[in-house]
Amino acid sequence: MPGFYLNDIHRVTTKTYSPSNQDVLNARLKTVGVVEHLFQLENGGEKGMDWRIFDVGGHRDHRQVWAPFFDDVNAIIFLAPISAFDQVLMEDKKVNRIEDSLLLFRSICANKLLGKVNIVLFLNKIDILERKLKAGVKVSRYVCSYGERPNKLQPVASYFLSKFMAVHKESKPNLLRELYPHLTKMTDTEVTAALISDVREMILRKQFQDSSLM
Numbered sequence: 001m002p003g004f005y006l007n008d009i010h011r012v013t014t015k016t017y018s019p020s021n022q023d024v025l026n027a028r029l030k031t032v033g034v035v036e037h038l039f040q041l042e043n044g045g046e047k048g049m050d051w052r053i054f055d056v057g058g059h060r061d062h063r064q065v066w067a068p069f070f071d072d073v074n075a076i077i078f079l080a081p082i083s084a085f086d087q088v089l090m091e092d093k094k095v096n097r098i099e100d101s102l103l104l105f106r107s108i109c110a111n112k113l114l115g116k117v118n119i120v121l122f123l124n125k126i127d128i129l130e131r132k133l134k135a136g137v138k139v140s141r142y143v144c145s146y147g148e149r150p151n152k153l154q155p156v157a158s159y160f161l162s163k164f165m166a167v168h169k170e171s172k173p174n175l176l177r178e179l180y181p182h183l184t185k186m187t188d189t190e191v192t193a194a195l196i197s198d199v200r201e202m203i204l205r206k207q208f209q210d211s212s213l214m
């Protein structure tokens with residue numbers, strides 16, 4: 001959150017300061033290349049099962065290294081920061097961030113290697129989006145096609161969601177592939193835990209279906 005550490009300057013500058021989980025979540029740590037996380041979940045029916053997550057850097061320079069990881073994945077989790085409608089890419093100041101997310105999403109959806117991989121779409125940072133809208137930042141100023149629609153969280157989020165859904169529909173190599181969209185604020189750990197549990201169930205269900213088809 002902008003200003004997060006500055007608001008907490010006294011706490012984070014004490015000699016005995018030790019970062020809380022929330023501090024770690026709020027840190028801006030750029031992912032460079034691909035980072036692998038291997039873990040087991042403490043709760044749930046499938047105790048002891050290994051989960052592997054590959055976290056890939058979103059910067060344009062880092063995208064060409066993704067392809068080898070697409071070969072054998074159960075699901076793709078695509079995060080698009082929809083609060084960024086009024087921002088441009090750091091690496092190319094002419095490109096609107098949502099426009100870039102949509103283009104990237106199109107290439108992921110159309111990728112043949114991913115034809116059978118279900119896609120989970122997180123339209124993320126809705127807390128920041130809501131704050132921006134409340135502060136009077138107008139979506140239609142940056143996204144002309146938004147037109148006269150109300151400058152409120154629900155219609156704005158639905159509008160962006162419909163854009164992403166349309167891209168998925170147009171560019172899927174496999175008609176059966178499903179898209180699992182969610183509006184998220186990933187820094188809210190409680191809501192995110194429930195969401196991750198849904199995603200986990202979807203992946204397990206899909207794996208079960210695939211293995212019973214074999």
Ligand SMILES: Nc1nc2c(ncn2[C@@H]2O[C@H](COP(=O)(O)OP(=O)(O)OP(=O)(O)O)[C@@H](O)[C@H]2O)c(=O)[nH]1
Pocket residue numbers: 001025026027028029030031032056057058059124125126127128184185186187188
């Ligand atoms: N308020 C808010 N902050 C978020 C949310 N999701 C991520 N952030 C913050 O946004 C910043 C960037 O998040 P990262 O996960 O590091 O970004 P990234 O998309 O992985 O970026 P790259 O690693 O460069 O690809 C961090 O400071 C996060 O705490 C959210 O839903 N709400």
Ligand SMILES: [Mg+2]
Pocket residue numbers: 029030031055056057058
């Ligand atoms: Mg990252």
